[in-house]
Amino acid sequence: MGVIDELLANNEAFAARVEDTHLAVEPSRHLAIVTCMDSRLDVFAALGLGDGEAHVLRNAGGVITDDVIRSLALSQRKLGTREVMLIHHDDCGLQTITEAGFREELQEASGVTPSFAIESFTDVEADVRQSILRVRRSDFLPHRDAVRGFVYDVDTHALREITAEEPNTGPESERD
């Protein structure tokens, strides 16, 4: 039996075991969580999250890309979420490659250069800060101040918070 068939059998048993429910499409905790696709992070278990409580967005790295902004815009504007929780983690696959190296690999394999950034990184805390800033700077999001960022330790299962430092970027900050 293939892997997907095994998961389908698991799902059949799950659907038979649990009660039918009818929960609203709007998350009851008004929260969106953005995290990495990493296989060692069971978001519901690690955060004690229940069904229907929060949107869960996941990609390579848990970085804020246009696709995440698209999803958060829908989440906030149509489905009532107001807070964003970002969770990156140690020992990430994106730390094992370089932007230039992986772009070249994709170009060699396909003949074309990808039109998107790879989003590789070395310093996980700096990457969390970047993601916090990308949320805060997005004009498409009505609720961008209530964003907090964390690093998940895939071995100990514990979270540690990362505080964003706003860089001094212009004339206004010079007045301080």
Add this chain to the structure above:
Amino acid sequence: MGVIDELLANNEAFAARVEDTHLAVEPSRHLAIVTCMDSRLDVFAALGLGDGEAHVLRNAGGVITDDVIRSLALSQRKLGTREVMLIHHDDCGLQTITEAGFREELQEASGVTPSFAIESFTDVEADVRQSILRVRRSDFLPHRDAVRGFVYDVDTHALREITAEEPNTGPESERD
């Protein structure tokens, strides 16, 4: 106590309760799952998935975007996954908006038109088929034939499979 603080307290209890582990970054089942951010879909529970087994990618709709291709490319080329399981679902937030309407809303709010598609849809089965085709057509992915698509019923928790039909698009298909 705020929502995120509650989840942090849950995580603290979780990390104290479960054993420390050290799992490899490569998913043991060589599988990537792409699904929606919807709050009613606990992927690990619904599929009987264990820690370290599969990558889990989630965005609004579970649609295949450039960000998902970026993530799958890393997943397949660097972290050893070879199969893709797509899970969309009924009663999706993306079915409540239109492409034009939401683009206009974002433009009015920010002053600029988004450079990305909203990916709204009406027919969930057609949307699964589109996502299957997008995986199959991506030159960035080395393993694009082993892709299967499903619709999850958020009330009964059951999956149903959707088979992709390859459209006749060119001279080759006319030969059949």
